Amino acid sequence: MNSNRALVLTEYGGAHALKLAAVAAPVPGPGQVVVRVHAAGLNALDWKLREGYVRQAFPLQLPAVLGIELAGVVAAAGADVTRLRVGDRVMGPLGGLGAYAELVAVKEANLALVPPSMSMTAAASLPLAAVAAWSSLHLAGPVHGGQRILIHGAAGGLGGFAVQYARQAGAVIYATARSSHMDYVRSLGADHVIAYDRQRFEDEVRDIDLVLDYAGGDVVARSWAVLAGHGAIVSAATPDIVASTPAGRRGLWFQNTPDTARLQAVADDVVHGRLQSKVAAVVRFDDLPAAIERQRTGSTPGKTVATLVG
Ligand SMILES: NC(=O)c1ccc[n+]([C@@H]2O[C@H](COP(=O)([O-])OP(=O)(O)OC[C@H]3O[C@@H](n4cnc5c(N)ncnc54)[C@H](OP(=O)(O)O)[C@@H]3O)[C@@H](O)[C@H]2O)c1
Structure with missing residues (x-):
């Protein structure tokens, strides 16, 4: 339990700035468990952090381990941990950074149980994108049948889930995507x-x-x-939306926060076939720097997941 390989950002910059290195094995603090990570989800935030584009919103103390969501097995529990046990299969967002490591300390409160029939790879694709999609879809108010919703970036991680949740609510869905991804977005339920x-x-x-x-x-x-006139724009990708909203219009910035009950409901939806998670690519831990760079330059619909075990 002492060796702990991690993907470390040593300086802001391109793909070369990320290095696989040994870091200290975590010790669980009160209310925390240590998770042996089996899989971790990649996010657009990875390359934005790497480049230093979001250093105002996410100031980092370098070197820093990247990665914001994981699935794995509880390897140790700290004081005041009441719900989870060593050996439990769990998934969740960290609510911070550090998921790209073999062992990670996570707040118990952030972790949901991985359903027995769900693979760790599938589980690692859910905590950020599916929960953020649901929460941002509902930020401006309840969603109802017949509501006309325009989803930009519908082939991406968040967009793919948002299309499906809007479909379930009976909305009329307009979606933007690259031409090569139109069929995929239609298959999720966009009108x-x-x-x-x-x-x-x-x-x-x-x-x-x-x-x-x-x-x-x-x-x-x-x-x-x-x-x-009465409508709203909710953005997860344009941080200055509130400052740039014209007078008399409604523009809202979405900031994701961990929601374990929602994540457990998402997992239940996936297991029962009410929601699909498209894992577009599975990469090995050693290939993470290249995969994060492909997130910046490439165009893969759905989620990319890195496996650390198996
Ligand atoms: N505020 C928060 O709490 C929060 C939480 C999670 C994510 N985010 C942000 O939300 C955004 C989406 O995240 P994600 O993980 O879903 O990213 P993603 O998987 O990279 O998806 C972004 C999608 O947008 C598409 N796109 C690019 N330019 C477009 C345009 N002009 N019109 C329509 N679609 C366009 C991309 O298509 P192509 O690849 O084909 O070009 C891609 O499918 C990112 O900016 C991320 O940083 C914010």
């Missing part, structure tokens, strides 16, 4: 898919009740024109 590399969404949609921004760039600025 109208707009290829952002071929069409301008402003020419295709209007009177939208709710816009979800999982893409960033200029999509928020362009979306006010298609939003109904």
Whole structure:
């Protein structure tokens, strides 16, 4: 239990800035367990942190271990741990950084149980994206049948789950995605898919009740024109949305926080076939630096997961 390989950011920069290195094995503090990590989900935040693009919002003490979500087995429990036992299969967001390591200390409160029929790889794809999609979809108010929702970045990690939850609520879903991913987004339940590399969404949609921004760039600025007067834009990808919201309009910044009850409900939805999680790629721990770089430059619909065991 003493050796602990981790993916460490040594300085801000390109792929070379991430190194596999030995770090101290964690000791569980009060209310924490140590998880032996089997799989960890990759996120757009990884390369944004690596490059230093989000250092204002996420100031790092370098060297720092990256990774924000994991699935694994409880290897040790600290004081005041009441719900989990050594040997339990668990998944969750860290609510901070450090998931790309063999052993990680995590708050018990952040962890949900992995259902027996679910693989660790599938479990690691859920904690961030599925919960953030559900929470951001509902941030502006209850979602109801017939509501017209425009989802930007619908082929991505968050977008894929948001399309499915909006479908379940009976919304009319407009979604933007790269042309090569249109069929995938339709298969998740979008009614109208707009290829952002071929069409301008402003020419295709209007009177939208709710816009979800999982893409960033200029999509928020362009979306006010298609939003109904009473409508709202919720962004997970454009941090200045509140400051740039025009007078009299409603623009909300979404900030994800761990929600273990919601994560357990997500896992239940997946096990019972009500929700699909597309694990687009599974990479080995040694290949993480290259895989994180591909997240920046490439275009893979769904989630990428790194395996540390098996
Ligand atoms: N605020 C929070 O708490 C929070 C939490 C989680 C995630 N996030 C952020 O939310 C965003 C989405 O995360 P994610 O994990 O879903 O990322 P992701 O998997 O990389 O998905 C982003 C998607 O946006 C698409 N896209 C890029 N430009 C677009 C455009 N102009 N129009 C429409 N779609 C476009 C991409 O398609 P192509 O790859 O085909 O170009 C990709 O499918 C990221 O910015 C992430 O940092 C924020």
